[in-house]
Amino acid sequence: MAQSEGPTPGRIGTTWTPSGEVARPTWGWILQAVSGALVLVLVTLHMIANHFVVAGGLRDFADVVAYLSDPVVVVLEVCFLVVVTWHGLLGLRAVLFDFGFSPRAETAITRVFAVLGVAIVAYGLWLTWTITSYH
Amino acid sequence: MNASADPAYDTHATADTGHPIRLRVFRCRAGDRSGHFDEFRIEVAPDTTVLDALVAIRTRLDPTLVLRHSCFHASCGTCGMRVNDREVMACVTKVLELGTPTVKVEPIANQALLGDLATDMVDFYARFNAIGRSLMRESEWLPDASRPAGVESYNRFESCIECGLCLSACPVVASDPRYLGPAALAAAERAIDEPRGLDPGAVLALIDDPQGAWRCHAAFECSEACPSAVDPAGAIMALRRRAASGRLRSLLGGRHA
Amino acid sequence: MSEQSVVKRGTEGASPRRRGIAGWGDPRGRRLGGWAFILNRLTGLGVLAYLFLHLIVLSLLARGPSAWDGFVSIAASPLFLCFDVVLIFGLLFHGLNGIRVTLVGFGLVVDRQRAMFVALMIIGAIALVVAAIHIFTVG
Numbered sequence: 001m002a003q004s005e006g007p008t009p010g011r012i013g014t015t016w017t018p019s020g021e022v023a024r025p026t027w028g029w030i031l032q033a034v035s036g037a038l039v040l041v042l043v044t045l046h047m048i049a050n051h052f053v054v055a056g057g058l059r060d061f062a063d064v065v066a067y068l069s070d071p072v073v074v075v076l077e078v079c080f081l082v083v084v085t086w087h088g089l090l091g092l093r094a095v096l097f098d099f100g101f102s103p104r105a106e107t108a109i110t111r112v113f114a115v116l117g118v119a120i121v122a123y124g125l126w127l128t129w130t131i132t133s134y135h
Numbered sequence: 136m137n138a139s140a141d142p143a144y145d146t147h148a149t150a151d152t153g154h155p156i157r158l159r160v161f162r163c164r165a166g167d168r169s170g171h172f173d174e175f176r177i178e179v180a181p182d183t184t185v186l187d188a189l190v191a192i193r194t195r196l197d198p199t200l201v202l203r204h205s206c207f208h209a210s211c212g213t214c215g216m217r218v219n220d221r222e223v224m225a226c227v228t229k230v231l232e233l234g235t236p237t238v239k240v241e242p243i244a245n246q247a248l249l250g251d252l253a254t255d256m257v258d259f260y261a262r263f264n265a266i267g268r269s270l271m272r273e274s275e276w277l278p279d280a281s282r283p284a285g286v287e288s289y290n291r292f293e294s295c296i297e298c299g300l301c302l303s304a305c306p307v308v309a310s311d312p313r314y315l316g317p318a319a320l321a322a323a324e325r326a327i328d329e330p331r332g333l334d335p336g337a338v339l340a341l342i343d344d345p346q347g348a349w350r351c352h353a354a355f356e357c358s359e360a361c362p363s364a365v366d367p368a369g370a371i372m373a374l375r376r377r378a379a380s381g382r383l384r385s386l387l388g389g390r391h392a
Numbered sequence: 393m394s395e396q397s398v399v400k401r402g403t404e405g406a407s408p409r410r411r412g413i414a415g416w417g418d419p420r421g422r423r424l425g426g427w428a429f430i431l432n433r434l435t436g437l438g439v440l441a442y443l444f445l446h447l448i449v450l451s452l453l454a455r456g457p458s459a460w461d462g463f464v465s466i467a468a469s470p471l472f473l474c475f476d477v478v479l480i481f482g483l484l485f486h487g488l489n490g491i492r493v494t495l496v497g498f499g500l501v502v503d504r505q506r507a508m509f510v511a512l513m514i515i516g517a518i519a520l521v522v523a524a525i526h527i528f529t530v531g
């Protein structure tokens with residue numbers, strides 16, 4: 001039987017590296033957990049305040065204006081929007097990261113979602129302002 | 136291919152042999168575009184294992200069946216397969232205990248295929264190299280185990296038998312080629328817990344990455360599949376606790392431990 | 393066949409045959425934690441889709457009372473209410489399983505995570521029934 005030269009070195013000895021050359025500590029999952037905990041509290045408040053203490057389960061326009069006239073309510077609803085948008089987009093980012101795109105693609109996804117998140121919150125602020133200043 | 140075995144020549148014959156079973160075995164060779172299933176009709180005894188059945192098939196029905204095995208007692212990690220869609224060691228999985236008239240046998244998932252039931256484990260092993268895995272552990276010895284004359288001390292090997300069942304079961308490994316995976320992450324946790332000359336800080340820095348310990352989604356399928364009580368999911372969560380508390384400490388301005 | 397060609401094929405390595413999304417969603421052979429994973433993913437994506445829908449619908453408020461009150465009148469239809477119950481299920485499952493994922497993901501309660509999951513799901517089932525009754529009797 002012919003003598004084999006053994007396994008090609010370099011392939012067996014390949015060292016796996018996670019994100020290119022250097023590992024990058026990430027806050028993504030921790031923020032996901034923290035925002036999730038906040039969403040749990042705020043979505044419960046939001047659902048109760050908007051559906052479960054309201055006659056008929058849904059506010060009509062006049063009720064909405066009255067609801068948003070309380071500054072505490074506005075602050076809580078804006079906080080809710082920020083936190084739920086953040087958590088939701090972090091989650092979608094996590095699903096995309098599960099396809100193992102390149103580190104550059106991962107960075108691009110993070111940036112696009114950051115912009116999208118800011119846009120959504122900006123929209124929410126604009127909408128709140130528009131409703132409360134309706135005459 | 137369909138084939139049956141003549142029970143008169145059944146080399147696994149015991150008093151209670153002769154339970155008919157159908158095995159659907161995955162077949163695929165280098166160059167095939169896709170695989171197919173071959174069905175084998177054989178008769179088994181209550182203690183016939185899937186590996187026994189496959190070896191009998193290869194011996195008497197189809198010598199071209201490719202499979203790997205070694206120790207026959209779930210220690211070497213060679214015969215890992217997907218049987219009825221679950222990751223198992225074929226050598227300790229009894230055919231009749233599966234409870235189905237047809238048993239489906241496939242190679243472990245998420246690895247390159249060499250042929251039929253044998254996968255190329257190179258990708259799997261490569262993940263360990265970054266960790267600098269060790270083979271021996273010092274914890275959990277049995278201090279009161281009696282030693283025979285001439286034996287000064289016992290060595291205990293690390294639990295992981297490198298069978299690849301965890302990577303086959305993991306939903307993230309299924310879609311993500313860059314995820315480090317349960318086996319290597321469990322090795323990393325062991326390396327940090329018992330460094331034995333390795334730099335635990337370097338190992339922790341390596342796995343503190345979106346494609347390291349943070350990619351896991353707590354499905355725990357790896358720990359369910361593991362035949363050797365490694366609990367890779369528990370190890371991954373322990374790694375996260377280390378990474379998170381380290382992050383918190385540095386955030387609060389503490390010195391590195 | 394020579395030794396060398398076998399060794400070479402092994403070390404060059406074909407690319408791994410991954411299960412892909414089937415590894416996420418295939419129900420066969422799945423265990424409890426695997427179900428938790430796929431349902432968490434589906435409810436998360438579902439609730440996110442609902443968030444976008446909800447934000448778009450809320451733009452009716454910017455168009456004044458007639459636009460919004462018109463929407464309110466159709467939002468009480470039985471189809472809508474059923475959809476609301478599905479939404480509540482999604483929120484409850486994702487939130488309660490999220491408690492498990494968060495605790496476990498920080499290395500806490502890992503050894504009893506299956507029991508914790510079952511307990512949380514029981515709480516969720518009770519909450520879902522209460523919410524559904526409220527939605528269909530009051531809403």
